[in-house]
Amino acid sequence: MANFAKANSVEEWLDQRLAIRTIRRVMSTEYWIPKNVNFLWAMGMILMVTFKLLLVSGIFLLMYYQPNVDTAFDSVNYTIMQDVAYGWLWRHVHAVGASVVFLIIYIHMFTGIYYGSYKKGRELIWISGMILFITFSGLAFSGYMLPWGQMSYWAGMVITNLFSAGSLELHGIVEWVRGDYVPGQAFLDRFFMQHVLLLPLGVLGAIGLHFAALRLPHVNNQDGEEINFEEEAAKYKAGKKKESKVMAFGNDFLSKDIFVLSVFLIFFFYLVFWHYGFALDPVNLDPADGLKTPAHIYPEWYFLWSYEILRPFPKDPGLIAFAFSQVILLLLPFLDRSPNVAPANRRGPFAIWFWVFLVDMIVLTAMGKLPPEGIFNTIGLVAAIVFILLWVALPFITKLEKRL
Amino acid sequence: MKELKILAVVVFFSLAVYILVEPIAHGVMHKTIDKQGFAYKDLPDVNKKGDATRGKDLVMGAGACTGCHSIEVAGIAPTMDALTASSSYGVVPPDLSIAGAIYDERFLHALIKNPAKALDVEHKFTPDSGKMHPMSSFGGAGGDIDQEIADMVAYLKSIAPDSASVTPTQAFENACGRCHEVRYTNWTQMGEKPKFKKERDSLIYDANVLDYQDNLKKYMGKLPPDLSMKYGARGEQFMSTFVENPQGLLHGTSMPRVGLNAESAEKTLQYLHDSYEPQAMREERDRTGLWVMGFLLILASVAYLWKREVWKDLH
Structure with a gap:
């Protein structure tokens, strides 16, 4: 048995047993962040908090939600919304959170792309981030099935149909995924399981990986400057805080994080109380009806860009383009051949690539929602082709880039 | 200030997505x-x-x-x-x-x-x-x-x-x-x-x-x-x-x-x-919302003062 001296304080008592002082040092007071960052570096913290809001509101919703095709709709829209005290608040937090978490994920991703934060040791940060994105997409989709409204049912029908792989007509796989010929009780039950257990576990694991991947390469900075963290940390610890290029996570960066976070929360709760309609699609306020196809079937806004890469092409090429769009972002660290870690605007042709890519994603998003008629179809097709060409061109553009 | 310019860019593109996907697309569909x-x-x-x-x-x-x-x-x-x-x-x-x-x-x-x-x-x-x-x-x-x-x-x-x-x-x-x-x-x-x-x-x-x-x-x-x-x-x-x-x-x-x-x-x-x-629920929402907003405004002010205090030593 190890020798334990009598502790003089609760902190010391805990430190003897859990090494909390070491943990605090490693995770906070000696976890170094470059000073040269802006508020976009607080998006990680915002995502963490939004995820927690989703988790907590989800736990409350889970106490009243009924995963049954006959009662699911009313358990959400009546029991939770009208019968349970403040049930509407949890529902709004959960619905708005699911939408806003994607807005912040996209801002976080584009920040990473813009500043080149996926290169030179940071590849795994990007890849684990994309794994998180994919897991969150699964969570969002499975969660969308649960209210069992018209859009739950028909989006579930359309998306699970993709598993038939076009002309391969693998209907057996579709039935296996659904547990039935059409979405029904088995379908609802398995998406319920995924939404409340399997995928949240996956997200927690992926968050761990994402943070771990950040540890050794440290976070990037606004100029992509290579910082000797040990040297700068020594300066900081010697009391030369002003000269050091780094600061401690706690409380230096944390104080800014919390300020940015509280501004974000004002925006978030404004949406929760007064502008939640965008997160509760009106079509989904009609109960699921397998005999009545809605006039327009579309996913939530955060999936629209990939939906629009699927939609304008004939069946098989569309599926291939869709599969391409799902995996290609994961490979970004290897497709970018340039040695430079710098903001996109200083990287010549890559600057054009970045802004065209951003605008193309927004165009795809808009066209994914608009009905596929006339001019919208053409714009959608062009935008989808531009998306593919951009990614094919990326290695060549970056290969030609001059070393800065 | 640089941070405000960055914020303006983020807000611009987010709003563009919102306006295209919500009012405009819904206007065309319905x-x-x-x-x-x-x-x-x-x-x-x-x-x-x-x-x-x-x-x-x-x-x-x-x-x-x-x-x-x-x-x-x-x-x-x-x-x-x-x-x-x-x-x-x-x-x-x-x-x-x-x-x-x-x-x-x-x-x-x-x-x-x-x-x-x-x-x-x-x-x-x-x-x-x-x-x-x-x-x-x-x-x-x-x-x-x-x-x-x-x-x-x-x-x-x-x-x-x-x-x-x-x-x-x-x-x-x-x-x-x-x-x-x-x-x-x-x-x-x-x-x-x-x-x-x-x-x-x-x-x-x-x-x-x-x-x-x-x-x-x-x-x-x-x-x-x-x-x-x-x-x-x-x-x-x-x-x-x-x-x-x-x-x-x-x-x-x-x-x-x-x-x-x-x-x-x-x-x-x-x-x-x-x-x-129900009417009562709409009223409850407005009431609760105001309390939450009040709390968050105080939180943001205190957080800002704290940040200023901490960062004084850094620059």
Whole structure:
């Protein structure tokens, strides 16, 4: 048995047993962040908090939600919304959170792309981030099935149909995924399981990986400057805080994080109380009806860009383009051949690539929602082709880039 | 400041996505029609002044209204129970006690003269279809037909309560509630379901509602939808214009134009709004929201001061 001296304080008592002082040092007071960052570096913290809001509101919703095709709709829209005290608040937090978490994920991703934060040791940060994105997409989709409204049912029908792989007509796989010929009780039950257990576990694991991947390469900075963290940390610890290029996570960066976070929360709760309609699609306020196809079937806004890469092409090429769009972002660290870690605007042709890519994603998003008629179809097709060409061109553009 | 410029870029692109995906795309997908103020301008003007006493004789006598309609305020009970009535007419003929208060006067005139036309369901009762609207047109009692109708309308108005005293439930019941159920307010096509002591009585009630719904299906072509969530699913603009002019938004629908006046239409919409999102809940949301905002503003101010304090040593 190890020798334990009598502790003089609760902190010391805990430190003897859990090494909390070491943990605090490693995770906070000696976890170094470059000073040269802006508020976009607080998006990680915002995502963490939004995820927690989703988790907590989800736990409350889970106490009243009924995963049954006959009662699911009313358990959400009546029991939770009208019968349970403040049930509407949890529902709004959960619905708005699911939408806003994607807005912040996209801002976080584009920040990473813009500043080149996926290169030179940071590849795994990007890849684990994309794994998180994919897991969150699964969570969002499975969660969308649960209210069992018209859009739950028909989006579930359309998306699970993709598993038939076009002309391969693998209907057996579709039935296996659904547990039935059409979405029904088995379908609802398995998406319920995924939404409340399997995928949240996956997200927690992926968050761990994402943070771990950040540890050794440290976070990037606004100029992509290579910082000797040990040297700068020594300066900081010697009391030369002003000269050091780094600061401690706690409380230096944390104080800014919390300020940015509280501004974000004002925006978030404004949406929760007064502008939640965008997160509760009106079509989904009609109960699921397998005999009545809605006039327009579309996913939530955060999936629209990939939906629009699927939609304008004939069946098989569309599926291939869709599969391409799902995996290609994961490979970004290897497709970018340039040695430079710098903001996109200083990287010549890559600057054009970045802004065209951003605008193309927004165009795809808009066209994914608009009905596929006339001019919208053409714009959608062009935008989808531009998306593919951009990614094919990326290695060549970056290969030609001059070393800065 | 650099951070504000970055924020402006982020806000610009986020707003662009929002505006394209929400207002613009929804505007393209869901066509709207303009509100007409429940004026029913397509129906002829009423220029006769009615006499309620003569009207009463016509309603009870030559007009034959009470052959089908009850008028409880005048002591006239229904001739049959709701289920039998629905099997005879497809739907229960409404009680006329408050008709004068909730329906537009011009509409009432046109209705008595030619129900299918006023209700805008003539496409359902074409000569080819072999079907007749269950309410027959008033052919006149020997005098000036327009004067006679004006008299009947005057009578209905004379027995009706002050329109301000009509409750949202009454307006809804008359206008929508004989065809639509609203399970969130416990409303069935046969009225609000009472609490029964015995399970058996409750089941009998449910069975009667099912029979009623079968009759309704035969009459309407399909069972009219439950309206619990419709206000949320369609929005105020759609609901208001749909009640005013069903054919304008859903061409060929068998839902009749119900002819509410503006005041009663507003009450009907209020009932539907409350079933989707009760008034108390909306108030609770505003109240809670203000508290949360107050808390967050204080949090943000304190966080800003703390940040300034900490960062003083850094730069």
